[in-house]
Amino acid sequence: MAQTLTKTDFNFPGQKSVYHGKVRDVYDINDDIMVMVATDRISAFDVILPKGIPFKGQVLNQIAAKFLDATADIVPNWKLATPDPMVTVGLKCEGFRVEMIIRGYLTGSAWRDYQAGCREICGVRLPDGMKENEKFPEPIITPTTKAEAGHDENISREEIIAQGIVDKADYEQMEQYTRELFKRGSEIAAKHGLILVDTKYEFGKRDGKVYLIDEIHTPDSSRYFYADGYEERFAKGEPQKQLSKEFVRQWLIENGFMGKEGQQVPEMTDAYCESVSDRYIELYEHITGEKFDRDAETADIASRIEKSVTAWLEARK
Numbered sequence: 001m002a003q004t005l006t007k008t009d010f011n012f013p014g015q016k017s018v019y020h021g022k023v024r025d026v027y028d029i030n031d032d033i034m035v036m037v038a039t040d041r042i043s044a045f046d047v048i049l050p051k052g053i054p055f056k057g058q059v060l061n062q063i064a065a066k067f068l069d070a071t072a073d074i075v076p077n078w079k080l081a082t083p084d085p086m087v088t089v090g091l092k093c094e095g096f097r098v099e100m101i102i103r104g105y106l107t108g109s110a111w112r113d114y115q116a117g118c119r120e121i122c123g124v125r126l127p128d129g130m131k132e133n134e135k136f137p138e139p140i141i142t143p144t145t146k147a148e149a150g151h152d153e154n155i156s157r158e159e160i161i162a163q164g165i166v167d168k169a170d171y172e173q174m175e176q177y178t179r180e181l182f183k184r185g186s187e188i189a190a191k192h193g194l195i196l197v198d199t200k201y202e203f204g205k206r207d208g209k210v211y212l213i214d215e216i217h218t219p220d221s222s223r224y225f226y227a228d229g230y231e232e233r234f235a236k237g238e239p240q241k242q243l244s245k246e247f248v249r250q251w252l253i254e255n256g257f258m259g260k261e262g263q264q265v266p267e268m269t270d271a272y273c274e275s276v277s278d279r280y281i282e283l284y285e286h287i288t289g290e291k292f293d294r295d296a297e298t299a300d301i302a303s304r305i306e307k308s309v310t311a312w313l314e315a316r317k
Helices: 056-070 108-115 157-162 168-191 230-236 246-254 270-288 301-316
Strands: 015-020 024-029 033-038 079-084 087-091 094-105 135-141 194-206 209-213 222-226 242-244
Touching: 033 056, 033 301, 056 079, 056 087, 056 168, 056 270, 079 301, 087 301, 094 168, 135 168, 157 168, 168 194, 168 209, 194 242, 222 270, 242 246, 242 270, 246 270
Parallel strands: none
Antiparallel strands: 015 024, 024 033, 033 087, 079 087, 094 135, 094 194, 194 209, 194 222, 222 242
8 A cells, every 4th residue: 555644743943833633733833834734644523543545635735725726816815835745834823713614515414414304504594395415595604613622513603703702703704705715616616527515614814814724625625526417316316426525434334433432443454545545536636627646655755744844944034
């Protein structure tokens, strides 16, 4: 199996601290720079799975970088450069403790809730009689609070503002950006024969302005359907052909794992990890319309990253 990077322990010039997330490791440099390393770790149900997925970090980082560039006219974002295929460096922002989830179709967890009788998600009323994978009349925003540990929690727009988690003006700005970003992402996806089904955005603040931060429109943060055959499958009530991390969640569910106490993660064989890698690369090539470059694979990924990031930081002094 190809090399994977599942743990980092860098000491970059000017480094003050490091935060190890589920998938990304974020290095705090001096007073204004963040170095975000997209590792090959994979998580599902808020659990980091025991094995890494080859090329996953590169796929996530490169898709996010392309979409940050393709949406910079809509909202300012944190990205400054990508000195390595698995790394983005950018401006430090004070992150809002809310993730902005926007859904164009009734699927995934929203469908599971709907099927169980729920007709309101995050304060948004849903019409009766909808079917799985049906398009909403208008995309709906269903935010969650960002948890330090464990599961993120659904929350309504009204609760966010009332509790002072985000003030009204900033929240309204985030909502506007979320809708515009989703529209742009949907237009780009359509050009490549895909439907952007749902996604999440994270925002922060810097110098009094709202910035788009973190990744966008990747298979970890988004769900895509193939446009070709969508209507036929929907009419027949058949599952949609999709590109997202949902297939990993489905595999875990089928093998008795949903992140609950006492449940065991099923064995992740090398063959299974390679198959997941192939799916991530397939999404990269579909959404960007470009061939994925495997040349970045080296025997020591960590050494390559350390050299490229250090060189960028030194050059910026």
